Amino acid sequence: MDSISFRKFVVPEMIFGNGSFALVDGYAKRFGLKRVLLVSDPGVTEAGWTEGVIGCLGKSGIEAELFNAVSSNPKDREVMAGADCYRAAACDGIVAVGGGSPIDCAKGIGIVCSNGGHILDFEGIDRVPLPMPPLICIPTTAGTAADISQFAIISATQEQRKVAIVSKALVPDLALIDPLTTTTMDRSLTACTGIDALVHAIEAYVSTGGSPLTDLHALEAIRLVSRHLPKVLAQPDNLEQREAMMLASTHAGMAFSNGSLGAVHAMAHSLGGLLDSPHGDCNAQLLEHVVAFNYPACPQRCRRIAEAMGIDLVEMTDGAVRAALTSAIHALRARAGIVGSLADRGVTREMIPRLAANAMQDPCMVTNPRQPSRGEIEAIYVAAL
Ligand SMILES: NC(=O)c1ccc[n+]([C@@H]2O[C@H](COP(=O)([O-])OP(=O)(O)OC[C@H]3O[C@@H](n4cnc5c(N)ncnc54)[C@H](O)[C@@H]3O)[C@@H](O)[C@H]2O)c1
Numbered sequence: 001m002d003s004i005s006f007r008k009f010v011v012p013e014m015i016f017g018n019g020s021f022a023l024v025d026g027y028a029k030r031f032g033l034k035r036v037l038l039v040s041d042p043g044v045t046e047a048g049w050t051e052g053v054i055g056c057l058g059k060s061g062i063e064a065e066l067f068n069a070v071s072s073n074p075k076d077r078e079v080m081a082g083a084d085c086y087r088a089a090a091c092d093g094i095v096a097v098g099g100g101s102p103i104d105c106a107k108g109i110g111i112v113c114s115n116g117g118h119i120l121d122f123e124g125i126d127r128v129p130l131p132m133p134p135l136i137c138i139p140t141t142a143g144t145a146a147d148i149s150q151f152a153i154i155s156a157t158q159e160q161r162k163v164a165i166v167s168k169a170l171v172p173d174l175a176l177i178d179p180l181t182t183t184t185m186d187r188s189l190t191a192c193t194g195i196d197a198l199v200h201a202i203e204a205y206v207s208t209g210g211s212p213l214t215d216l217h218a219l220e221a222i223r224l225v226s227r228h229l230p231k232v233l234a235q236p237d238n239l240e241q242r243e244a245m246m247l248a249s250t251h252a253g254m255a256f257s258n259g260s261l262g263a264v265h266a267m268a269h270s271l272g273g274l275l276d277s278p279h280g281d282c283n284a285q286l287l288e289h290v291v292a293f294n295y296p297a298c299p300q301r302c303r304r305i306a307e308a309m310g311i312d313l314v315e316m317t318d319g320a321v322r323a324a325l326t327s328a329i330h331a332l333r334a335r336a337g338i339v340g341s342l343a344d345r346g347v348t349r350e351m352i353p354r355l356a357a358n359a360m361q362d363p364c365m366v367t368n369p370r371q372p373s374r375g376e377i378e379a380i381y382v383a384a385l
């Protein structure tokens with residue numbers, strides 16, 4: 001049998017539903033935890049979610065050592081400081097509450113605590129030998145799905161680039177996916193994280209690492225984001241819309257964690273490393289341009305994506321589908337309020353060779369459906385300027 005016919009699909013135990021974060025103490029107890037490192041960030045703490053989780057843990061007598069010093073695009077030094085904190089407090093497990101940044105930082109802390117060394121030593125695919133301590137994740141954004149994924153993205157501050165660590169060892173033990181926690185997101189965060197979920201789904205669907213197991217989740221996520229992102233932005237307090245976006249993020253997560261990503265993420269990581277700008281915003285700037293580039297390599301798959309976005313394709317030629325798809329993506333992000341271009345974010349032509357060089361090294365580039373040259377990646381950045 002050809003080895004390509006083997007497909008692996010890894011997900012953690014997941015509990016999805018409003019109020020599910022309150023199950024944290026019962027699960028932590030079942031894992032035998034007595035003192036956990038609680039990884040969060042100041043924004044999530046201000047929104048009240050960190051205290052909420054500490055309160056739940058306290059009900060079962062589980063102590064929480066708070067590590068809150070995490071910034072967006074979490075930094076290597078924050079991971080190392082968190083690992084010091086874990087050791088100093090003699091913790092026996094980790095609970096992460098927040099968006100992708102605290103969750104990725106928590107994964108980094110777990111890797112370093114089990115394996116020793118520096119977090120950047122683990123860059124790349126399958127380079128984490130020992131499993132992390134028990135990790136429970138409570139996501140508070142509907143976008144990254146870091147709570148279920150095999151990925152952690154950490155900023156290497158000296159080099160100003162984002163490093164991808166990809167390993168089955170990074171899949172958390174439990175994800176308590178509670179849409180209620182996303183009700184405190186502001187409009188811009190809702191938009192950026194929602195577009196991130198769309199990009200995960202589209203990239204996984206055209207990835208060379210995809211499979212029928214991931215396709216199903218990718219298409220469902222594309223449908224959900226296209227339908228519900230405009231609605232959740234119009235009605236931010238509507239729990240059904242929040243729930244639909246969290247479900248979209250989770251479906252997209254199952255797809256990309258197992259099918260991997262592509263050029264949008266490779267290029268967005270490079271941008272985020274240099275500019276320290278929001279991940280979803282970087283993705284949003286690039287998606288339509290990368291889809292236009294990838295189109296010739298996967299026209300049938302692009303048709304399915306367009307259909308899932310609600311575009312009527314009757315009698316459309318390939319060229320017309322390509323134009324309709326890229327303009328629908330552009331319209332969705334404009335409707336979400338993500339306007340302007342890379343130049344408005346401070347990107348200059350002089351930065352592009354370096355951005356392209358870093359993007360070419362990113363593991364997400366490996367599974368892009370069309371292998372680009374460095375010059376082609378530079379041209380995509382220029383198109384997005
Ligand atoms: N590991 C993965 O699989 C994966 C996938 C995609 C992206 N990422 C990474 O995730 C990071 C981005 O994560 P993100 O987009 O979730 O944002 P984030 O975690 O960086 O948070 C952004 C801001 O939103 C605030 N915030 C988060 N949840 C909130 C809530 N419910 N209410 C109010 N404020 C809230 C935070 O305090 C922070 O100030 C990037 O570093 C990106 O590279 C990781």
Ligand SMILES: [Fe+2]
Nearest residue numbers: 144196200279
């Ligand atoms: Fe992402």
